[in-house]
Amino acid sequence: MWLLRGFPAFSASSGLCLNKTKTDIYFNGMPGTTMANILQVSSFRKGTLPFRYLGVPISSKKLSKNECSKLTERIVAKIRSWGTRHLSYAGRLVLVNSVLTTIHTYWANIFLIPNGIMNKIDSICRNFLWSGKDSYARAPNVNWKTCCTPKEEGGLGIKNLKEWNKALLGKYTWWLAAKKDHLWVRWVNHVYMKSGDWHDYTAPLDCSWSWKKIIQVKESFKAAYVGSQWLNQNKPYTVDAGYQWIRSPATKVQWRYTCWNSLNIPKTSFIYWASKLERLLIRDRIARMGFGQETTCYLCEDGTETHHHLFYECEFSKQCISILQQRLCIKFPPQSFDQWCASGRGKSKLQRKVISACVVGLAYEIWHARNIARLQQQVCRPDILVCRIVTNVKHRWSKNNHSTLQQRHKVWMDNLG
Structure with a gap:
């Protein structure tokens, strides 16, 4: 009353x-x-119960898949609104990272989303990346776990949504560990904690499902809370720091500097990434999958079409590499380019970025020429292909950079053609 x-x-x-x-x-x-x-x-x-408040289902019990279906419906609706557009793999990757994986963030800030829904979202994003549709249409070239690793570790930088969800909820456990002056923290201390020790606290059997999940997340971050500090530093908890803590880091790949260079055209970076993982659908791989028997290279019609042959040993590729090396005034085995680029010996930062963009563009153009040869039985001239690569890189540099070049860089860029 x-x-x-x-x-x-x-x-x-x-x-x-x-x-x-x-x-x-x-x-x-x-x-x-x-x-x-x-x-x-x-x-x-x-x-x-349950009812919806600001679009989120409110319930005292565990949320079912049906109650969370609104989340997947919004993601599917977004994909279908893009259905008429002809997007490259790189274009779809941008939409996955900037739109699809962020739609769930609002819900993930509030509660731990059921695994069934998270698996469904992963499936929708994976299908869209590799086929442009929300439903399964073709087998992915690269497994989703690899795609969800950072770019420097050989992935595409897509967030692992389950771990990101836990990192978002980690801020609640941090508030309790740091004894933040929030109304929610006061209420939890009064109802559940009873002023007990947060690090040794276990959830009672009769508590709500949401509270049990928060305690479950707390156990994942327990070792990172040193007293009321995060990782024994005078820094507050951040979601990104929590995500890096909870995921399993892998070894950094050497070709990350080449593949994700800022001067690269995005679609060329994607093809270069797939080639480094040897996941392009070349003839040898298709034959090993049981979908064909012919393995002869389309470009040179001599030798088995493997990743190594196509990009390094094919006569067409050798001619392209030789012409590009002359244009760039560099000489080294193509297989060791990533090591040379990482060390940066003998060239300025600008020169390394331009050379990297040309090498990545070369991999894309060789793959494109191979597909033209497969579909139209025509092979482009190597000098025309290399000229197109250099022109595209110089055009991208001129659009993205407005600073004045040093005289030696200006002469070098002019000599590229």
Whole structure:
């Protein structure tokens, strides 16, 4: 009754009026006569759980897949709105990273999303990346676990959504460990913690599902909380730091500097990435998958078409590499280029970036020429192919950089052609 008396006072001070036709009241553990009296006095409707508040399902029990289906429906709707566009792999990757994997963030900030829904979201994103559709249309070239590793470790930088969800919830456990002055922290301490030790606390059997999941997340971060500090540093907890803590780091790949150079055209970086992992659908790989028997190289018609042959040993590729080396005034075995680029010996930062972009562009153009030869039985001239690579790199540099070149760099860029 005290709450009902507070509504008129709130309306008088704020000017906001209560709409009884849009207001529900929820009961828990009350006798039927008490509930009937409250409904009669308030004129509110009796609500039932679960209900939606600001688009999020509110429930005292574990959320079912059906209750979370709205999340996957929003992601599918986004993909279908892009269905008429002809997007490259790189274009789809940008949409996966910037749109699809962030739609769930609002929900993931509030509760631990069921594994079934997270697996469904992963499946939708994977299908869109490799086929442009929300449903399964073709087998992916690279497994999703590899795609969800950072670029410097050989992946595509897509977030692992399950681990990102835990990192988002980690801020609640950090508030409790650091004893932040929040109303929610006070309430939890009063209802659950009873002023006990947070590090040794275990959830009681009769607590809510949401609280059990927060305690489950707490166990994942327990070793990182040193007293009231994060990783024994004078720095607060951040979601990105929590994500890096909870995931399993891998060895950094040497070709990361070449593949993800800022001067690269995105679609060329994607093909170069797939070639480094040897996941392009070349003839030898298709034959090993059981979908064909012919393995002869399309470009030179001499030798088995493997990744190594196509990009390094094919006569067509050798001619392209030789012409490009002359244009760039460099000489080294193509297989050791990534090591040379990482060391940066003998060239300035600008020169290394331009050379890297040309090498990545060469891999893309060789792959493109191979596909043209497969479909149209025509092979492009190597000098025309190399000229196109250098022109594209110089054009991209001119569009993305407006600083004045040093004289030696200007001469070097002009000599490229």
